[in-house]
Amino acid sequence: MIxxxxxxxxxxxxxxDKTYERIERVEGKVRAFITLRKKEEVLKExxxxxxxxxxRLKGVLIAVKDNISxxxxxxxxxxxxxxxxxxxxDATVIQKLRQEGAVILGKTNMDExxxxxxxxxxxxxxxxxxxxxxxxxxGSSGGSGAALASGVVDIxxxxxxxxxxxxxxxxxxxxxxxxxxxxxxxxxxxxxxxxLEQIGPMAKNAEDLELLYSVISGEDWRDATTISQxxxxxxxxxxxxxxxxxxxxxxxxxxxxxSVFKKAINKLSSEGATIEEVELKYSDYALPTYxxxxxxxxxxxxxxxxxxxxxxxxxxxxxWKETFAKNRGDGFGIEVKRRILLGSFILSAGYYDQxxxxxxxxxxxxxxxxxxxxxxxxxxLSPTMPVLxxxxxxxxxxxxxxxxxxxxTVLANLAGIPALSQPAGFYNNLxxxxxxxxxxxxDYYLISLSKSIERxxxxxxxxANL
Amino acid sequence: MEIDDKLLKxxxxxxxxxxxxQEKEKIKRDLQNILEFFNKINQLDLTNVEPLFHPxxxxxxxxxxxxxxxxxxxxxxxxxxxxxxxxxxPRTYGD
Numbered sequence: 001m002i003x004x005x006x007x008x009x010x011x012x013x014x015x016x017d018k019t020y021e022r023i024e025r026v027e028g029k030v031r032a033f034i035t036l037r038k039k040e041e042v043l044k045e046x047x048x049x050x051x052x053x054x055x056r057l058k059g060v061l062i063a064v065k066d067n068i069s070x071x072x073x074x075x076x077x078x079x080x081x082x083x084x085x086x087x088x089x090d091a092t093v094i095q096k097l098r099q100e101g102a103v104i105l106g107k108t109n110m111d112e113x114x115x116x117x118x119x120x121x122x123x124x125x126x127x128x129x130x131x132x133x134x135x136x137x138x139g140s141s142g143g144s145g146a147a148l149a150s151g152v153v154d155i156x157x158x159x160x161x162x163x164x165x166x167x168x169x170x171x172x173x174x175x176x177x178x179x180x181x182x183x184x185x186x187x188x189x190x191x192x193x194x195x196l197e198q199i200g201p202m203a204k205n206a207e208d209l210e211l212l213y214s215v216i217s218g219e220d221w222r223d224a225t226t227i228s229q230x231x232x233x234x235x236x237x238x239x240x241x242x243x244x245x246x247x248x249x250x251x252x253x254x255x256x257x258x259s260v261f262k263k264a265i266n267k268l269s270s271e272g273a274t275i276e277e278v279e280l281k282y283s284d285y286a287l288p289t290y291x292x293x294x295x296x297x298x299x300x301x302x303x304x305x306x307x308x309x310x311x312x313x314x315x316x317x318x319x320w321k322e323t324f325a326k327n328r329g330d331g332f333g334i335e336v337k338r339r340i341l342l343g344s345f346i347l348s349a350g351y352y353d354q355x356x357x358x359x360x361x362x363x364x365x366x367x368x369x370x371x372x373x374x375x376x377x378x379x380x381l382s383p384t385m386p387v388l389x390x391x392x393x394x395x396x397x398x399x400x401x402x403x404x405x406x407x408x409t410v411l412a413n414l415a416g417i418p419a420l421s422q423p424a425g426f427y428n429n430l431x432x433x434x435x436x437x438x439x440x441x442x443d444y445y446l447i448s449l450s451k452s453i454e455r456x457x458x459x460x461x462x463x464a465n466l
Numbered sequence: 467m468e469i470d471d472k473l474l475k476x477x478x479x480x481x482x483x484x485x486x487x488q489e490k491e492k493i494k495r496d497l498q499n500i501l502e503f504f505n506k507i508n509q510l511d512l513t514n515v516e517p518l519f520h521p522x523x524x525x526x527x528x529x530x531x532x533x534x535x536x537x538x539x540x541x542x543x544x545x546x547x548x549x550x551x552x553x554x555x556p557r558t559y560g561d
Binding site: 181227287289291299303307310313316318325326338342348354360361399403 | 473474477478479480481482483484485486489492493496497499500501503504505506507508510512515516517518519520521522525526527528536540541543544545546547553554555556557558559
């Protein structure tokens with residue numbers, strides 16, 4: 001509920017000093033960043049931004065996920081493939097942030113090419129959860145979540161293909177929005193699965209989340225999938241809201257998660273909200289459907305990394321096929337290789353119909369079912385993650401177990417609808433998130449509801465003790 | 467469907483990714499497990515269901531107007547091997 005701190009001429013130096021002191025104190029333990037910018041450069045930009053006439057984020061420091069292109073600042077996607085890649089252009093969202101006076105503090109750690117749910121597949125090593133350093137911060141935007149929870153920044157950008165903003169929001173006790181598909185430009189986002197992903201805001205309260213979303217959203221001629229319509233700024237009334245609670249998804253959650261979540265929704269009921277249980281008939285099919293589509297799109301998108309125009313290029317002898325295969329074999333980590341190999345398999349002759357086309361049909365069934373629920377209710381409610389933050393090393397060697405963590409979050413990406421995660425409470429000091437999915441373009445409605453919920457639950461502006 | 471050496475070799479060729487000796491067994495096992503997890507969707511009857519490729523029903527085109535591109539130096543700033551403003555690529559012939 002505290003609006004993001006905006007420095008002025010008097011406070012600029014102190015603001016930047018304090019940020020770097022905090023980094024000095026926590027970053028060695030948390031490792032939220034892949035690249036931190038030099039203090040002098042950042043201070044200079046903050047001072048310049050303060051002197052601008054206009055801007056809603058004048059001099060405000062922001063952490064940006066390392067798959068969003070930043071001109072002149074290395075953008076690695078947490079991959080050896082792009083270890084020294086420096087984009088010659090800014091993503092549209094970065095241009096928009098600069099126009100409002102925001103200053104990039106650094107680029108945050110993530111799962112390699114956003115493929116993972118724990119930030120452990122990063123070539124640069126894992127990020128640690130500020131609430132418990134032995135645990136993961138979720139992923140793939142784990143660095144952005146951890147940078148918020150460790151008290152380094154107030155706002156951050158993530159990207160969400162199947163839960164990559166919401167998982168770290170839940171595990172770090174912060175706020176994250178996966179926007180309605182097409183409301184935020186993907187120009188300059190290194191593509192993983194185009195039909196599923198969106199860049200989105202992360203913050204420590206709903207107010208800041210709203211501000212950041214309003215800055216980064218909007219139609220962009222450079223991304224043909226952005227829409228001209230803006231989401232309406234609808235106000236929500238919690239006492240009149242009708243929530244559909246996904247019963248089978250809740251039942252599949254860890255008991256610890258269920259107990260924290262149930263306490264939170266009881267408080268919402270006390271405020272007069274209507275909460276009714278519904279069954280999602282196709283929930284068992286959501287994960288395979290999502291992963292088949294994501295891997296297919298990934299295998300096509302990642303074909304661009306040939307090491308010739310940019311990227312890892314240790315090998316150059318031999319034919320182009322041999323050279324590409326060797327550089328890609330070295331440059332990509334194991335999770336990326338698993339996904340592009342399987343994506344190639346799914347799209348190959350003889351299997352396309354059996355896997356890819358069938359998954360797209362199930363996607364239709366799931367979207368229709370969600371639309372039907374949302375025609376009767378305002379919001380679909382569930383825990384954001386079915387589990388507490390896993391320990392580092394706990395799930396990473398078992399891909400199917402790691403994928404299972406995404407059950408609650410992939411639904412919104414398959415359907416293209418907005419979904420917001422905010423803190424629901426804690427179990428033994430471990431954060432649990434509450435997820436709301438809304439109708440297409442109900443982004444501001446969800447944020448408005450989130451403001452009421454943060455007041456009722458009292459969980460906002462949280463920083464871990466480090 | 468079994469992920470054996472022959473299929474893995476084919477997939478490496480399709481994806482243009484070399485899998486080194488020590489990774490092979492783990493990758494084969496992982497791909498097998500993931501594929502079994504995918505087979506779940508084969509239980510559903512999907513006759514008369516239209517595939518949903520994309521959440522937006524229609525795309526759009528921008529106006530065909532020239533824009534200022536990156537200059538050559540910027541465009542080539544990440545190229546490791548270049549000569550006289552050109553990219554040096556690997557051989558395109560031979561075996």
